[in-house]
Amino acid sequence: xxxxxxxxxxxxxxxxxxxxxxxxxxxxxxxxxxxxxxxxxxxxxxxxxxxxxxxxxxxxxxxxxxxxxxxxxxxxxxxxxxxxxxxxxxxxxxxxxxxxxxxxxxxxxxxxxxxxxxxxxxxxxxxxxxxxxxxxxxxxxxxxxxxxxxxxxxxxxxxxxxxxxxxxxxxxxxxxxxxxxxxxxxxxxxxxxxxxxxxxxxxxxxxxxxxxxxxxxxxxxxxxxxxxxxxxxxxxxxxxxxxxxxxxxxxxxxxxxxxxxxxxxxxxxxxxxxxxxxxxxxxxxxxxxxxxxxxxxxxxxxxxxxxxxxxxxxxxxxxxxxxxxxxxxxxxxxxxxxxxxxxxxxxxxxxxxxxxxxxxxxxxxxxxxxxxxxxxxxxxxxxxxxxxxxxxxxxxxxxxxxxxxxxxxxxxxxxxxxxxxxxxxxxxxxxxxxxxxxxxxxxxxxxxxxxxxxxxxxxxxxxxxxxxxxxxxxxxxxxxxxxxxxxxxxxxxxxxxxxxxxxxxxxxxxxxxxxxxxxxxxxxxxxxxxxxxxxxxxxxxxxxxxxxxxxxxxxxxxxxxxxxxxxxxxxxxxxxxxxxxxxxxxxxxxxxxxxxxxxxxxxxxxxxxxxxxxxxxxxxxxxxxxxxxxxxxxxxxxxxxxxxxxxxxxxxxxxxxxxxxxxxxxxxxxxxxxxxxxxxxxxxxxxxxxxxxxxxxxxxxxxxxxxxxxxxxxxxxxxxxxxxxxxxxxxxxxxxxxxxxxxxxxxxxxxxxxxxxxxxxxxxxxxxxxxxxxxxxxxxxxxxxxxxx
Numbered sequence: 001x002x003x004x005x006x007x008x009x010x011x012x013x014x015x016x017x018x019x020x021x022x023x024x025x026x027x028x029x030x031x032x033x034x035x036x037x038x039x040x041x042x043x044x045x046x047x048x049x050x051x052x053x054x055x056x057x058x059x060x061x062x063x064x065x066x067x068x069x070x071x072x073x074x075x076x077x078x079x080x081x082x083x084x085x086x087x088x089x090x091x092x093x094x095x096x097x098x099x100x101x102x103x104x105x106x107x108x109x110x111x112x113x114x115x116x117x118x119x120x121x122x123x124x125x126x127x128x129x130x131x132x133x134x135x136x137x138x139x140x141x142x143x144x145x146x147x148x149x150x151x152x153x154x155x156x157x158x159x160x161x162x163x164x165x166x167x168x169x170x171x172x173x174x175x176x177x178x179x180x181x182x183x184x185x186x187x188x189x190x191x192x193x194x195x196x197x198x199x200x201x202x203x204x205x206x207x208x209x210x211x212x213x214x215x216x217x218x219x220x221x222x223x224x225x226x227x228x229x230x231x232x233x234x235x236x237x238x239x240x241x242x243x244x245x246x247x248x249x250x251x252x253x254x255x256x257x258x259x260x261x262x263x264x265x266x267x268x269x270x271x272x273x274x275x276x277x278x279x280x281x282x283x284x285x286x287x288x289x290x291x292x293x294x295x296x297x298x299x300x301x302x303x304x305x306x307x308x309x310x311x312x313x314x315x316x317x318x319x320x321x322x323x324x325x326x327x328x329x330x331x332x333x334x335x336x337x338x339x340x341x342x343x344x345x346x347x348x349x350x351x352x353x354x355x356x357x358x359x360x361x362x363x364x365x366x367x368x369x370x371x372x373x374x375x376x377x378x379x380x381x382x383x384x385x386x387x388x389x390x391x392x393x394x395x396x397x398x399x400x401x402x403x404x405x406x407x408x409x410x411x412x413x414x415x416x417x418x419x420x421x422x423x424x425x426x427x428x429x430x431x432x433x434x435x436x437x438x439x440x441x442x443x444x445x446x447x448x449x450x451x452x453x454x455x456x457x458x459x460x461x462x463x464x465x466x467x468x469x470x471x472x473x474x475x476x477x478x479x480x481x482x483x484x485x486x487x488x489x490x491x492x493x494x495x496x497x498x499x500x501x502x503x504x505x506x507x508x509x510x511x512x513x514x515x516x517x518x519x520x521x522x523x524x525x526x527x528x529x530x531x532x533x534x535x536x537x538x539x540x541x542x543x544x545x546x547x548x549x550x551x552x553x554x555x556x557x558x559x560x561x562x563x564x565x566x567x568x569x570x571x572x573x574x575x576x577x578x579x580x581x582x583x584x585x586x587x588x589x590x591x592x593x594x595x596x597x598x599x600x601x602x603x604x605x606x607x608x609x610x611x612x613x614x615x616x617x618x619x620x621x622x623x624x625x626x627x628x629x630x631x632x633x634x635x636x637x638x639x640x641x642x643x644x645x646x647x648x649x650x651x652x653x654x655x656x657x658x659x660x661x662x663x664x665x666x667x668x669x670x671x672x673x674x675x676x677x678x679x680x681x682x683x684x685x686x687x688x689x690x691x692x693x694x695x696x697x698x699x700x701x702x703x704x705x706x707x708x709x710x711x712x713x714x715x716x717x718x719x720x721x722x723x724x725x726x727x728x729x730x731x732x733x734x735x736x737x738x739x740x741x742x743x744x745x746x747x748x749x750x751x752x753x754x755x756x757x758x759x760x761x762x763x764x765x766x767x768x769x770x771x772x773x774x775x776x777x778x779x780x781x782x783x784x785x786x787x788x789x
Contacts, residue, residue, distance in 0.1 A: 195249075589611055720753070
């Protein structure tokens with residue numbers, strides 16, 4: 001839910017997920033030299049590809065060999081001829097620059113310019129987030145008029161409601177991130193108002209790096225066109241995978257940081273994001289407003305466990321308790337300690353109640369009534385439940401408040417609201433449902449019952465507004481609030497015995513001028529995987545596209561880290577579907593969180609091959625059912641999904657796929673723990689340094705299993721120079737290996753390298769449009785798809 005970032009904080013923020021900076025030192029030119037306003041005629045035939053006439057840029061193969069221990073085979077020598085691409089050297093710079101030019105030259109021959117124009121036109125529509133009323137009496141919300149690089153934070157005393165107000169942003173600008181950089185590559189990584197809303201702390205990330213610097217703004221200061229007026233002197237650097245947790249007295253906030261890195265230079269120099277150094281020794285600090293960062297108070301660290309990370313929450317209403325969540329990796333487990341801030345000074349000598357001192361389950365704070373705490377957990381509940389504990393008890397004992405869903409759904413969240421009510425959200429067959437529950441844990445009202453798709457909700461116990469933000473495959477966004485009648489629990493009951501739990505008030509609905517929901521159909525299908533497991537998949541088609549086994553299909557998947565891939569609106573994808581007569585298919589494969597931890601675990605470690613089998617089976621189903629044509633399925637995924645695409649291309653029979661696009665993928669599965677946050681992913685992938693794990697990782701690692709004996713489909717790898725989550729060396733090395741082993745492949749094997757971009761968060765609107773035009777243009781170009789007006 002939007003109002004609260006769950007403890008354990010880092011479970012979400014450090015995942016290798018898809019779902020994004022000064023001029024780069026790595027590339028001497030951007031990928032795009034221009035986007036022509038007049039596109040050449042588009043022939044419905046693939047762009048000719050002659051690997052002998054246009055050989056790939058050369059890459060030196062070194063004699064480098066790494067050795068690993070195998071339970072089955074003892075010592076195993078693994079050649080790594082492109083290990084030199086792990087380092088930023090003149091040789092690497094030259095190779096990357098040559099690849100950028102090579103790929104751009106190929107894409108210039110396809111429909112990317114026409115696609116760019118169409119995607120840009122369709123992107124030009126107002127986008128907004130939900131409004132949130134703060135303690136200063138203002139409503140705050142993000143709004144983008146259409147093509148702004150970053151969304152702008154607005155505010156108003158009264159919620160915009162008239163047609164004139166809703167036709168624009170409404171309200172006044174509170175903060176405009178577009179003023180942070182001329183090219184739109186600076187973005188807000190985190191933003192948090194103090195308890196009184198007198199101050200706003202915001203983290204600025206440059207060029208998509210996971211690192212950010214926190215600044216503080218006085219909310220009474222009007223926006224004056226630049227970030228400096230109203231900004232305090234506070235500057236907190238080296239933050240990563242952190243939120244900002246204010247103490248209720250507004251005197252300061254807790255945050256996580258990493259040790260100083262000289263290679264980042266001075267603040268604002270934009271040097272973070274290109275290093276590959278392993279992230280270790282995170283520290284929890286408290287920053288007092290008006291002081292220098294060098295004076296910040298160290299609260300917690302654990303040098304003996306250098307990969308642990310910290311997340312914090314302050315008890316919502318009373319502000320009395322600090323909850324410290326410790327994560328050791330990306331697994332759904334955490335340790336949970338609680339400190340009483342009224343009984344001691346903030347510092348490393350604080351006394352903690354070690355409520356959970358192991359890593360056996362996940363515990364996320366929801367609310368507390370004095371010493372009675374509510375937690376969202378998977379303890380003995382793979383589909384999650386809510387439990388309580390009284391921390392004042394001499395022997396604290398867990399008690400169940402809300403059991404696992406009897407209908408087989410996954411509990412997504414629960415939000416404490418006024419009057420003893422709760423907003424409770426379930427996912428049932430990858431469709432969100434939201435209910436009001438009473439204090440006894442019983443459902444009393446369903447909200448937005450007619451909506452099918454994804455819902456994000458936010459609310460607080462001191463506000464009578466429970467907000468919902470809804471999105472679907474063909475629904476860009478709709479926002480509204482459930483208005484509760486009173487914070488007084490006795491006010492709900494009527495004299496006639498009925499109870500008034502409030503009413504629904506819609507606020508905004510997005511319309512996209514070039515795409516109408518009426519043009520598309522969406523269905524959910526089920527298909528069998530290799531082992532017989534039934535896998536759900538959403539299929540979106542333009543109504544003019546026949547189901548006769550001729551349509552191209554764009555198939556997306558992720559399959560990892562307990563992340564659920566729910567319905568979402570993708571402007572560029574629907575543009576592709578509409579103009580190329582295509583189908584969009586989203587396979588909810590194992591490894592994700594759609595059905596809880598059992599579904600997740602079925603796609604982890606030695607079971608990771610289930611994920612690949614599920615995805616390949618999705619393609620087989622699309623073709624056999626007539627939804628898509630043979631060799632017309634384009635597979636795509638990002639991050640862990642990039643790994644998915646790379647592995648499936650290696651493993652699937654020849655001619656299974658029409659094309660493959662792997663975004664920011666984890667491709668070297670033997671070395672991923674060595675770079676930035678990769679060590680944390682061993683919870684899902686296993687540890688290649690462990691002999692047992694090596695034996696199930698090595699056989700599917702994309703880099704190490706390129707098949708020299710079969711034809712590969714057209715393949716595009718994408719990465720970014722400031723991606724410090726899944727560092728670009730993964731894609732560099734795989735591209736070099738593909739181009740060497742498959743030098744005479746009859747289809748292109750290319751790499752796209754973006755500049756001043758990271759893993760995806762904070763990417764500007766223009767960069768998103770450019771990337772979509774290149775990716776979907778590559779697919780249309782290599783399959784010879786015909787443009788349809």
